[in-house]
Amino acid sequence: MIGSLNHVAIAVPDLESACRLYRDILGAVVSAPVAMPAHGVTTVFVDLPNTKIELLQALGEDSPIAGFLARRPEGGIHHVCYEVDDIIAARDRLLAAGTRVLGDGEPRLGAHGKPVLFLHPKDFCGTLIELEQA
Ligand code: CO
Numbered sequence: 001m002i003g004s005l006n007h008v009a010i011a012v013p014d015l016e017s018a019c020r021l022y023r024d025i026l027g028a029v030v031s032a033p034v035a036m037p038a039h040g041v042t043t044v045f046v047d048l049p050n051t052k053i054e055l056l057q058a059l060g061e062d063s064p065i066a067g068f069l070a071r072r073p074e075g076g077i078h079h080v081c082y083e084v085d086d087i088i089a090a091r092d093r094l095l096a097a098g099t100r101v102l103g104d105g106e107p108r109l110g111a112h113g114k115p116v117l118f119l120h121p122k123d124f125c126g127t128l129i130e131l132e133q134a
Contacts, residue, residue, distance in 0.1 A: 001090055002082035006132050007045070007052040011065045012075040015042060015057035022046045022053070033057075036111060040064050043111045054081070054111065079118070080127060083134035087115045090131055099123040107133070 012018040015033060023030040031045040040063035046053040056078055058066050068078060084090040087107050094101060100120035110116030110132055119129040 001093065002084060002131070003134060004083045005051050006081040006083050006130075006134070007054045008080050009054040009056055009078045009130070010075060011056045011058075011068050011072070011078040013057070013069055013073060015044060015055060018055045018057075018075070019044055022055070028053075034111065035059055038108065039110075040066075045111070078128060079130050081116075081130040081132050084131050085134065087117060087131055087133040091117055094119065 010018070019030050019033075022028045029047045031047070033042050033044050035042045037060060040058065040060050042057045042059045044055040046055065056065055058069060065078060069075065091101055091105060091107070095105070100123055102118040102120060105117070107115035107117050110130070112132065115133045117131045119131065121128045
């Protein structure tokens, strides 16, 4: 069902300095920051030849990554994103298998303007999974 790895997301306390690290020290191509109030994050994408890294900084009062960063002040891997062809079919298959889809189960538009869903980390080896319809 899942296809390519679309990105690995890293939550960071300071997006500016994370961008500098990836651009100036690691020599990668880094996008401009995009504020996503509906998701409570500001995102930057680092383009790699075979995938992307999504750098996430908390945005707003009740950002979903605030608790994560409180436990890991230096930042850390927050989620991995796999592509699927049909996100509704994927969701229905996961629910039928007894795994949990976060939120109300309806896809929302993610950082690429494509529908995304998040899966409960306790059902997937302790890793938060994002599914994106490719
Ligand atoms: Co993501």
